Amino acid sequence: MPKQLKMNETFLEAVPILRRLQENEYEAYFVGGSVRDALLGKEIEDVDIATSAFPEEVKSLFTRTIDVGIEHGTVMVLFEGQSYEITTFRTESEYQDYRRPDHVTFVRSLEEDLKRRDFTINALAMDENGHIIDYFNGMEDMSHRLIKAVGEPSERFYEDALRMMRAVRFQAQLDFHLDEKTFAAIKEHHSLLEKISVERIQVEFTKMMLGQGYKKGIQSFIDSGLYRYCPELRGEKEALEKMCRLNGPLTSTIQMWTLLLHFIGLSPEEVEPFMRKWKCSKKEISTVKKALIGLSERLQSLPSNRYVFEMGLDVGLEVERMLELLHQDALPERIQQIYQQLPIQRRNELAVNGNELMTHLNKKAGKWLGPLLDELERAVVEMEVENEKHALLQTAETWTVNEEK
Secondary structure, three states: OOOEOOOOHHHHHHHHHHHHHHHOOOOEEEEOHHHHHHHOOOOOOOOEEEEOOOHHHHHHHOOOEEEEEHHHOEEEEEEOOEEEEEEEOEEEOOOOOOOOOOOEEEOOOHHHHHHOOOEHHHOEEEOOOOEEEEOOOHHHHHHOOEEOEOOOHHHHHHHOOHHHHHHHHHHHHHOOEEOHHHHHHHHHHHHHHHHOOHHHHHHHHHHHHOOOOHHHHHHHHHHOOHHHHOOOOOOOHHHHHHHOOOOOOOOOHHHHHHHHHHHHOOOHHHHHHHHHHOOOOHHHHHHHHHHHHHHHHHOOOOOOHHHHHHHHHHHHHHHHHHHHHOOOOOOHHHHHHHHHHOOOOOHHHOOOOHHHHHHHHOOOOOOOHHHHHHHHHHHHHOOOOOOOHHHHHHHHHHHHHHHHO
8 A cells, every 4th residue: 555645635625734733843644534544545524633732732823723622632623614623642541431531641642642543544644745654554454454453452442342333333334354353352342332322332333234345244243242232132143144145235224224123023113112222313213114114015015106105205215225135126116107196295285184174074173084184195196086176075075975874
């Protein structure tokens, strides 16, 4: 791999930050994921900067700053329309809770700072000219497509147990392999994951599942025993293994959760309790519940007008993608065609509303109204009745008279 990188625009825009620090006799480098991704030829969205300047010294050099994490050495600098997180070189004390250091000590040494990072491929730095600083053979590990802990793996995982999830997440995202010693340490210390909040675990779990090499990541997640310490997954090894046999990559969290719940065998009513344990949003829970119903229906029958109306276009297409992943025949073009030809695509497009029905039928509001609207909606969607006010009122009147007989 090159020891000097041709920097893209994102780095070049931030070079004046590094130079201002250097002009004032401080060291400053690009560090971490942005350097790793640039070396891998991936798109860079933002950069992190590390410096020997202490937080107050950083603040004295720039006119617009925000204390985003100053107790840990991080100051956000607003510069020419961009924001940059600048963090002081630091070392960390013992981690009594396996999540946070007891205290942070600021230092002037880049090597000391990089020594505390999780994996060698993330312990890289780059100067303003694109020269790579690599104290821990991260570039060699990258060339061998290897996720390897910096120093002693057990120490890194005792410092922050989430790093075990990050290991399998990076394995999945980058389609790399896990270093044997690093994997052995994860397998030995997997129970430490129960010290970590569900919110943090969910972020890494989701990134792992959506990674290009997700099958490798999931397999390590299973083999290491990490899955036992994730919400509702302790007894679901078989369901996770089925995820490894999908026909291609997952492209959304809807696919991820719906297929996992499908393999676990949950009913739609069991979706919310499961996903609440994972701290998922109400909107995501609602969408997954709908998608699970849709997937079950599509595994048994072809799409109908009513099905496409109930699913909506977005969820309907997600379900077709899931059928492909399950090695089943999918009909995305048919879903789009049906959707475009529907007389109405949402309930509020029905040509009558509840007040108009009550007035026409001379009836007060009651339990009869919702089912009647549902039935009119169904009749319009299935093209039994035209979506026109007079036709709908006449149909409602006929149905009501017949029921009263």
